[in-house]
Amino acid sequence: MRKNFLNSFSKIFVAGIIAVGAVSCGEKSEEKMEIGKNVLHVYSWAEYIPSEVFEGFEKETGIKIMEDIYSTNEEMFTKLKAGATGYDLVLPSPDYVEIMMKENMLDKIDKSKISTFENLDKNILKRLSEFDPNNEYTIPYAVSATLIVVNTKYVKDYPRDYSIYERSDLKGRMTLLDDMREVLGSGLLMSGYPQTVGDEKAFKEAEEKIKGWKKNIAKFDSESFGKNFASEDFLVVQGYGENIYMELTEEQKKHTDFIVPEKGGLFSLDSFVILKTAPNKEAAHKFIEYVHRPEVYALVADYLVLPSINVPAREFTEEKPLFKIEDLEKCELLRDTTSTLSIQNKYWEKIKGGF
Incomplete structure (x- = not known):
């Protein structure tokens, strides 16, 4: 399962290939990719697609799925730009779909x-x-949001946005992600600017706001926020709901509030995309079609504890999602902001300085 779907862009153009192991339903493949009409290569996040989905597709179609794993969008992008071939389907976050479209890396999907x-x-x-008119290159797989998660056993009467980080009575009991895009993006949005803004004035205002939050947090943390929230070391954390949820006991879940920020929120729509170099585009289309059968997609939504983006699948889901799709109405979809990378780095260094 993904831990960081919104990552700093500082590694986008790092050279080199990240080695990852290919698996087919948990089994390692040969070092050389097996290519053929009965093989589909999927490049995805760890534990993101339920094994039952792979197994059901293979049983029905006879097409074997080989899955390679990446841990960040940057890792995936760097590997593909370095010349890795043989992959059919990839599941990038929307900012990277936008980048890959601009780089002419994707094929149009035949709906x-x-x-x-x-x-x-x-x-x-x-x-x-917003960036893919008529959904020519993207078929969404899952919607996810960066949440503010609150321990309601100890924290009462709190705002449902990032102004909670202005509460000095919670000093030392809160964390923010150690992630430039996440924190700067929220600071910009809380200051009334879109994430794609390039104005120095906007970043200065966001810097001042975030420095106000920084005074009250224990640390910037993108690794252990789930475990530390579950241990009650921290009572308010910015993070990814599914990674916190899996750490909680059933009793703890009763006094945990998963908040999609009413202001300052970012969300992601990871989507299936077909690479221009894909050797088996026919099988890629078949797999996308299979995943979005209602009874199949219900397995995905329940597995990720996320709202179903497949409408008829909602009749088959059993788990209560961590948030509702309607909660995202005031959030911004994650977009490509590489054009402002230098100014982002400048202000992130200023914010992190001395911490």
Whole structure:
């Protein structure tokens, strides 16, 4: 399962290939990729697609799935830009889909081959159309959001946005992610600016706001926020809900509030994309179509404890999602901000300095 779907862009153009192990339903593949009409290569996040989905597709179609894993969008992008070939399907976050579209790395998806496309939530498709009109390159897989998570056993009467970090009575009991995009993006949005702004004035205002939050946090933490929240070392954390949820006991879940910020929130729509170099585009279309069958997608939504972006699948889900799709209405979809990378780095260094 993904831990960091929004990552700093500081490693986007790092040279070199990150070695990862290929698996097919948990089994390692040969070092050389097996290519053929009965093999589909998926490049994805760890523990992101339930094994039952792979197994069901293989049983029905006879097409063997080989899955390679990446831990960050940067790792995936760097490997593909360095010349890695043989992959068919990838599941980037929207900012990286946008980058990959600009780099001419993606093939258009033939929606006539995906009979289940109509199952997708039209509002979700509309958000992707901000950079992919008519969803020519993207078929969404899962919606996720960066949350503020609160221990309600100890914290009462709190705002449902990042102004909670202004509470001096919680000093030393809160954390923010150690992530430039996450924190700067939220600071900009809380200051009334879009994440794509390039104005120095906007970043100065965001810096001052975030420095106000910094006075009250124990640390910037992208690694152990889930465990530390579960241990009650920290009572308010910025993080990814699924990674916190899996650390909690059933009793703890009763007094944990998973908040999609009413102001300052960012969200992601990881999507299936087909690479221009994909050797088996036919199988890629078949797999996307299979995943969005209602009874199949319900397995995905329950597994990730996230809201179903597949409308008829909602009738089959059993788990209560950590948030509702409607909660995202005031959030911004993660977008490509590489054009402002230098100014982001400048202000992030100023914010992190002396911490």
